[in-house]
Amino acid sequence: MGGVVVAWWGGNNAPAMTTALAYDERCIEHATGEGHPERPDRLTAIVQKLRATHQWDELLHLPIKPAALESITAVHDPAYVRRLQAACEMGESYIDAIDSAVCPRSYAAALLAAGAMIAATDAVMTGRAHNAFAPVRPPGHHCEFDRSMGFCLLNNIAIAAQHLISRYGLERVAIVDFDVHHGNGTQHLFEERSDVFFVSIHEHPSYLYPGTGFAWEKGVGDGEGATLNMPLPPGSGDNEYRAAFETKILPALEQFSPQFLLISAGFDAAEHDPLAHQKVSPHGFAWMTRRLKALAEKHCGGRLVSTLEGGYDLRSLAECVSVHLRELMADEGEDPAMAMKAGM
Amino acid sequence: MLVRDGMTSPVMTTTPDALLAAVDDxxxxxxxxQLPVVDAAGKLIxxxxxxxxxxxxxxxxxxKRTVESAMTTEPVTLRPSDTLEHALTLLLxxxxxxxxxxxxxDKVVGIFARHDCLKVxxxxxxxxEAGSRVDVEIARPADELAKALTTLAGHDAQIISAILSNRQGRGQxxxxxxxxxxxxDPGPIRRKLREAGLKVVEPGA
Incomplete structure (x- = not known):
């Protein structure tokens, strides 16, 4: 375990700015088969990178327990959860769609991925950490109430949002999903509610899976206005993302004034990602993270938990996760890029 | 495909003695x-x-005006067994x-509206259905279409739809x-299409 955290740009007296890492290496045991892009190496590459940058040693490493069944069934159909468990135990090769590969260890990994998000949100709510990142797999944001989709077995971020509401009585939780694919599962789980504001910025659904996330999807009934979709044309990069954040996403979040900010951090909008066609640089991901962190500082007392969704080019993924964490770990008002230079 | 595959059925109808104000609501x-107007036996009038x-x-x-005073009589109709091509051409x-x-x-069994065309x-x-899109340029159909379909045939379980466009834009x-x-993840199929010598469109490139 990482133990005490020291702000790595110097000084050991900054517990208020502790960033936690909710990681469990058993998530690597979710084997998806030869050639599958959502592969165990994704986590290995991230860990290697965080060790190489010494960020690993600066993070508060949280112990992870499998999520309790009641936390999961607060957003998922119990029959689906049983079906998922059975598919894994029976040695099925996938559930619901060929994309969603499973192995006998996948159910345990899925419970730990959701459990990592519970641990991360608990650490932040109890003040043990200022914010947290959960590099987990299987990812979650495509998973629907009763159906796996697009590599996602349990909707980790939805489970965390519901946990914040049920366990801590929060009334306004925001989820920002910058994975390059539309976060259909998360949207559908909360689109009829006003207590969870869901924002997804993604490549246009005409080109990319799953084919939803049009700008006119704005929520349903009581949740009308609490869903914001920002589809961007293929080929979009830092400038387009920046414009979308400045003109739509950040003002909408300001208006919602969340008590807690959750991020579905997929890094597949990165330039070399094999599943999509966007060109966001590590600098672009750093900028988005910085703005979201500033927003959390302003509205949520800094309470922010980010979780890994997609990102399939290992080098880009590791680099982007590293800069994402660098921003989360930065002291307020500090430029982490400068701090990094000074620290090295 | 036939009209019965794309029509809306059952369909709401009205009667000649209904008040226009109520029908409007x-x-x-x-x-x-629009609403079909039927007699007591359900026949279209x-x-x-x-x-x-x-x-x-x-x-x-x-x-005080009733439907009968404002409706169009003897409207053009379709049969469930008519082809969709027939219906679409007539609508246009x-x-x-x-x-x-x-x-x-002559009993009303459905309606086929522009909206139904769009649904088709x-x-x-x-x-x-949730999916990803891949566009393949076909310059020489005789050769390349066969290659593309042979490649896709190996992934038939993954194919939602495949449509060859009519003449592209204005030219040849x-x-x-x-x-x-x-x-x-359409990556593996894209790769196989490229390996077969086909030009796969790269969105955003």
């Missing part, structure tokens, strides 16, 4: 722009459209909003094979 509520009602409103005495040519679908006894198109494209240029695939 019904149509607004159901968000439709006319169609009443939002436009007919608008004209009647402008003419005065609207509160006559600029109808919709056509009633009747059986051999959406269904043909496979837009209701390449045609496009639009494929929707039931996966978040």
């Amino acid at each position: 019904q149509m607004a509520e159901r968000r439709v722009h 006319g169609i009443i459209t939002a436009r007919d009602i608008g004209l009647a409103m402008a003419a005065g005495g609207f509160e 040519r006559e600029r109808f909003g919709a056509m009633p679908v009747v059986d051999e006894q 198109l959406s269904n043909v494209l496979g837009l209701e 240029g390449a045609r496009t094979l639009y494929v929707r695939l039931r996966t978040i």
Whole structure:
């Protein structure tokens, strides 16, 4: 375990700015088969990178327990959860769609991925950490109430949002999903509610899976206005993302004034990602993270938990996760890029 | 595909003695722009459209007017066994909003509206199902179409739809094979298409 955290740009007296890492290496045991892009190496590459940058040693490493069944069934159909468990135990090769590969260890990994998000949100709510990142797999944001989709077995971020509401009585939780694919599962789980504001910025659904996330999807009934979709044309990069954040996403979040900010951090909008066609640089991901962190500082007392969704080019993924964490770990008002230079 | 595959059925109808004001409310509520008018036996005797009602409103005495006084009689109809091509061509040519679908006894069994055409198109494209899109340029159909389909045939379980465009734009240029695939990761299929010597469109490039 990482133990005490020291702000790595110097000084050991900054517990208020502790960033936690909710990681469990058993998530690597979710084997998806030869050639599958959502592969165990994704986590290995991230860990290697965080060790190489010494960020690993600066993070508060949280112990992870499998999520309790009641936390999961607060957003998922119990029959689906049983079906998922059975598919894994029976040695099925996938559930619901060929994309969603499973192995006998996948159910345990899925419970730990959701459990990592519970641990991360608990650490932040109890003040043990200022914010947290959960590099987990299987990812979650495509998973629907009763159906796996697009590599996602349990909707980790939805489970965390519901946990914040049920366990801590929060009334306004925001989820920002910058994975390059539309976060259909998360949207559908909360689109009829006003207590969870869901924002997804993604490549246009005409080109990319799953084919939803049009700008006119704005929520349903009581949740009308609490869903914001920002589809961007293929080929979009830092400038387009920046414009979308400045003109739509950040003002909408300001208006919602969340008590807690959750991020579905997929890094597949990165330039070399094999599943999509966007060109966001590590600098672009750093900028988005910085703005979201500033927003959390302003509205949520800094309470922010980010979780890994997609990102399939290992080098880009590791680099982007590293800069994402660098921003989360930065002291307020500090430029982490400068701090990094000074620290090295 | 036939009209019965794309029509809306059952369909709301009205009667000749119904008040236009009530029918106007019904149509607004159901968000439709026309209703077939039937007699007591359910036989088609006319169609009443939002436009007919608008004209009647402008003419005065609207509160007391009935459907019979404003409807179009002997509307053009379809049979469930008509082809979709037949229905689509008629809609386009006559600029109808919709056509009633009747059986051999002239009983109304459905309606085929522009909206139903769009549903057919959406269904043909496979837009209701989660998937990814791959576009393949087909310059020489005789050769490349065979290659593309042979490649795709190896992934038949993943194919939602595959449509070869009609002449591309204005000129004689390449045609496009639009494929929707039931996966978040079309990478392997894209690769195989390229390996078969085909030009796969790179979005955003």
